[in-house]
Structures are given as C-alpha cells and as structure tokens.
Amino acid sequence: MERSFVDSVIEACVDALVSVGFRKRGKSNVFNPMTASFTGWVGLNEGNHEGYLRINPNVGIHCVPLERFWRGFEGLKYSPTTATIALPLGTFCADEDEFLFSLSENIEPEAKRLAQLYKNYAIPFYETHASYEALLPMLLEKVDMLGAYPERVAGTYYLQGRYEEARSFTESMLKKEKEYFSGFGLPFLKKLEQEGH
Incomplete structure (x- = not known):
C-alpha cells in the first residue's frame, strides 16, 4: 500500500x-x-x-x-x-x-x-x-517484559511516596536484570540514599 x-x-x-x-x-x-x-x-x-x-x-x-x-x-x-x-x-x-x-x-x-x-x-x-494507584498493577504485570516497565514501577512507588517499596523493588530488579537495569537502578538507589529514604 x-x-x-x-x-x-x-x-x-x-x-x-x-x-x-x-x-x-x-x-x-x-x-x-x-x-x-x-x-x-x-x-x-x-x-x-x-x-x-x-x-x-x-x-x-x-x-x-x-x-x-x-x-x-x-x-x-x-x-x-x-x-x-x-x-x-x-x-x-x-x-x-x-x-x-x-x-x-x-x-x-x-x-x-x-x-x-x-x-x-x-x-x-x-x-x-488516570492515577498512580490504577497504573501500578498494570505496570507490575508487564515488569518481566522489561522495556521501561521496571523503571516505571520504581518511579510510581517513588512518586507515591512509597520509598521502601521503591528501594526493595529496585534492589530486586538489579539482582535479576543487572545488565538491563543498572542505568536506572544504580542512580535511583543513590537518589533514595541522598534523600534519606
């Protein structure tokens, strides 16, 4: 065509x-x-x-x-x-x-x-x-596809003020997908540390 x-x-x-x-x-x-x-x-x-x-x-x-x-x-x-x-x-x-x-x-x-x-x-x-609460379960379902879904999950936790879950999720993803996730995960964990989360 x-x-x-x-x-x-x-x-x-x-x-x-x-x-x-x-x-x-x-x-x-x-x-x-x-x-x-x-x-x-x-x-x-x-x-x-x-x-x-x-x-x-x-x-x-x-x-x-x-x-x-x-x-x-x-x-x-x-x-x-x-x-x-x-x-x-x-x-x-x-x-x-x-x-x-x-x-x-x-x-x-x-x-x-x-x-x-x-x-x-x-x-x-x-x-x-149109809310973080509604987006999060949908993003979590797609985490294993990678493609920026893990970054979005960690970011959603952070923007909701759920810092411990953001940290825990990020550390877990870094163990599973270090090569893929380091570019986001390491600086993100550093930000959490600097902010005292």
Missing part, C-alpha cells in the same frame, strides 16, 4: 477522533487531555497489506511526571507521545478490534467507526486509570 494512501487513512482517523473530542498534537498524534499529570493516549498501529491497510488501535495512559522521572535517570529526552501503559482497544470491544481501509472504498465511515469506539470505550478507561 502506498504511503500516500496510508497517510490519508491516518489523517481521516485523526480528524474523526478530533470530531468526537480528542486533541491533535502535530500531524498524527492524538490524545485526550485529562489533568496536568495524566493524558489519554491513542495508538494507531498500521498493518500494511496488499490492497488494504489494517489499523490496530491501542488505548493507553501517558503519565507526565512518571515519564519525565524515569527518563531523567537514563539521559533520555521526555516525549509526550509515548504511552506509560497501553493495551489494544479490542480488550474492551473484542468484536470490533480491527479496522480495514481499502483503496476501493470510502475511508470516512471506517474512520468514524473507529473514533466512535474510542469515545465509547477509551474515554471511560482513561477516567478510571
């Missing part, structure tokens, strides 16, 4: 999401503003096939303080467009978990259907998961 068609599909999906209350950042990043600390995240993953484009939508939460916190230890620039936690939209509406766009059909109805499902299912998810 040519990039121009892919771009037109993404643009139609973004426009449809904006029409039901989402906001656009840049060309194709869509989000749902909630608080200064938490934002509803939208992921429009592309599956490019012969003759059609598949959009596999994801729903997530972006936690501003947490993303800034863990990235700071690893010297990474803060990005407002990454998900702190994400899961497929199909988790909520299994019968409608994919969206197909073909060159031979009008793309607007499918884009509008996608936007309506985000409005119906993603917004309630955002509202119930």
Whole structure:
C-alpha cells in the first residue's frame, strides 16, 4: 500500500477522533487531555497489506511526571507521545478490534467507526486509570517484559511516596536484570540514599 494512501487513512482517523473530542498534537498524534499529570493516549498501529491497510488501535495512559522521572535517570529526552501503559482497544470491544481501509472504498465511515469506539470505550478507561494507584498493577504485570516497565514501577512507588517499596523493588530488579537495569537502578538507589529514604 502506498504511503500516500496510508497517510490519508491516518489523517481521516485523526480528524474523526478530533470530531468526537480528542486533541491533535502535530500531524498524527492524538490524545485526550485529562489533568496536568495524566493524558489519554491513542495508538494507531498500521498493518500494511496488499490492497488494504489494517489499523490496530491501542488505548493507553501517558503519565507526565512518571515519564519525565524515569527518563531523567537514563539521559533520555521526555516525549509526550509515548504511552506509560497501553493495551489494544479490542480488550474492551473484542468484536470490533480491527479496522480495514481499502483503496476501493470510502475511508470516512471506517474512520468514524473507529473514533466512535474510542469515545465509547477509551474515554471511560482513561477516567478510571488516570492515577498512580490504577497504573501500578498494570505496570507490575508487564515488569518481566522489561522495556521501561521496571523503571516505571520504581518511579510510581517513588512518586507515591512509597520509598521502601521503591528501594526493595529496585534492589530486586538489579539482582535479576543487572545488565538491563543498572542505568536506572544504580542512580535511583543513590537518589533514595541522598534523600534519606
């Protein structure tokens, strides 16, 4: 599928999401503003096939303080467009978990259907998961995948003021995944020590 068609599909999906209350950042990043600390995240993953484009939508939460916190230890620039936690939209509406766009059909109805499902299912998810308390169990489930989940768990404990659990979790992860986790874990433990935690 040519990039121009892919771009037109993404643009139609973004426009449809904006029409039901989402906001656009840049060309194709869509989000749902909630608080200064938490934002509803939208992921429009592309599956490019012969003759059609598949959009596999994801729903997530972006936690501003947490993303800034863990990235700071690893010297990474803060990005407002990454998900702190994400899961497929199909988790909520299994019968409608994919969206197909073909060159031979009008793309607007499918884009509008996608936007309506985000409005119906993603917004309630955002509202119930925009807190450290709601994020933590979801992050803990993904710790073994690595991929910044351990950093986010330690950071969540810290931002909740649960310093002993932050220390204990970090020490445990360093024993299990020293090579992966040292870049965050060692300076983080040093910070806890300096702060008297």
